[in-house]
Amino acid sequence: MKEMFIGIDVGSVSTNLALLDLEGQVVQTVYLRTGGRPISTVQLGLKRLRETMGSSSLPKASATPLQSEDDRGQTTESLEEQKTTEGYGFSRSSEEIRIAGVATTGSARRLIGLMVGADLVKNEITTHAVAALHYQPDAQTIIEIGGQDSKLIIVRDGIVVDFAMNTVCAAGTGSFLDQQAARLGMEIEEFGNLALTAKNPVTIAGRCAVFAESDMIHKQQMGHPLSDIAAGLCEALVRNFLSNVGKGKEIKPTVVFQGGVAANPGIKRAFEKVLGYSLVTPEYFGVMGAVGAALLARNQYLTTKKSSNFRGWQLCTEDITTVGQTCDGCSNHCELVVLKRGGQVLAYLDDRCGKWSDLVTETAGEAI
């Protein structure tokens, strides 16, 4: 029997899963777009993980019967696909694999934690730091730029001593780059390489996404080549990151650069130009949150030897939905989220006073 650990990072833009073995080696990673549907995306992600594992750890006794076709409610990508691949790996087992720990992270960590029966629900700052330090123990600075947020984590002697996250402004994150690449009519993948070819990067106001955009348009109309504009934007985003998130924090090498934007060579070079040394981009830079979560699940398992709360692979095919509900208990009118499996309520989330969320947490596992 092989013990493995799953880390699930459900961010606003992407959902990443990582499967680690007992030694902490990454066995498999999955990268998906969240597309505003965290639950079905995680179901799809788990299914992908399982496909590649090609073995089963379906608990025989506790397997929940599948819902009938009619009861499934929303049709989602995962459920559609499910029909064709149902039952794929159940007998293909070459080596028995047991999921010994699951951890969730990212902005939907609580919701997904309750859904999968996570053993650990951890904030994304910690998981990113854990993963970065696992691969680069001498790191002193971690820069993580994702779809909607960016983080700067300061490490000294192998421990986190300070961190910062961007506040309300999304300028300088992946979404903005995506948007600008689209406006210039190119793939985001091309954008970074184009920036590398720049001869004379133009200056673009990076303080605010709106100003940056109008500045870019102005520069285009003035006749500057696209490559210079692309490079200028990369430099503007880096400046914005360093002044907005960095705010005078001392950035020392070794600097680990991770998150989806680390795939962009233009941004990486702009950072290197300002800092004066090269950045380290780890192999799994795009899924570090998930890797960190899985590493933490592994650590917890190694220290406590507690068996996992993981609800099992059948949850990929279960009819799990959320329903919005407004509480009229007081004038706060909390917008509750009700997590349901079939007709059964698994959990309530997002109430201020806790009168709903306390109702069912005991049945939904010990994740929170």
Next chain:
Amino acid sequence: MVIGIPRSLFYYYFFPFWSGVFQALGLTYLVSPETTKGIMENGATLTADEICLPVKLHFGHAHYLADKVDLIFSPGFGRWGRRSHFCPKLISLPDLTRLQFQGTLEFHHELDEANSIVEEYWLAPLRQLAPGVKKKTLLYALKEGENKQAAFVALCRQGYLLPQAFKELDVRLASGEDPARMFKAGSQQEKGPRILVLGHPYMVYDNLAGQGLLQTLTKAGARVFTKEMVPAAEEDKLWPTQEKRVFWTLGQQMLSAAYYYVSRRQIDGVIFHSACLCGPDALIGELLEKYLGKVEDAPPLLKLTVDEHTGDAGLQTRVEAFLDLLEWRKQYAAV
């Protein structure tokens, strides 16, 4: 006649005094409820864009009271003690409120150089509330209020967080205990990281503006310390290398609290909780960082800024990560 007290600004500190005075004079008052989304939104629409969140909340609470009471209690805050001031928004608060609402009870809640209530500011508004009452009776009522306030302050210094101190004060007074007597220490958890939360009481303790910071911390097993717990002799003290006193009352109190706890090594982490668009806070945050930067092995600092648009999720993530950081640090120190 009913006086409406907005649950905003220095309700979160001077309510025992105010209520004590009104009770002694047999006046009826109504306190607006805990901040709700509705109150916050109303406050934001009633005020100019660039006003800070606490003042917006004050207007929201005043609006809630406007059609329920005869007079809206509308204090202004100018200076407390020596060379210590509030920002122009708090100084001009009675005027700002008068422009928006009818029937406001205006006065200035000032403290003299010895940090006691300036009675002369109170006599005029009290005469308006209780016409025909002798000055002696009014002064007696003020004394009653001051006694209640003193008992509350003593509770805070015993380690009670402000809402608990309010509650405890009521319990003690109802049971007929002498409020001026010293109480036993508040019950806080023994283990867990010790966190100094620096912020304006009307932000930290507000239902919405505080964004559950204190609840998140206590739920996670942390012990919370605030500037209200600092002993009287220390609450205004400059750190040895501080070049000069900070102009702002609460700002200096926050810095003094940091100095008090940090120099005694009584805390593991500092959280600076500030209001977006608060001018003084922008300076205090910098000074705090500067001070901690000079302390050897200083506790880590987390700066949180909130406004009416901030969601709770960002704060939760940062606070959780900060607690992880402290735990990490502790383990490292133990090795």
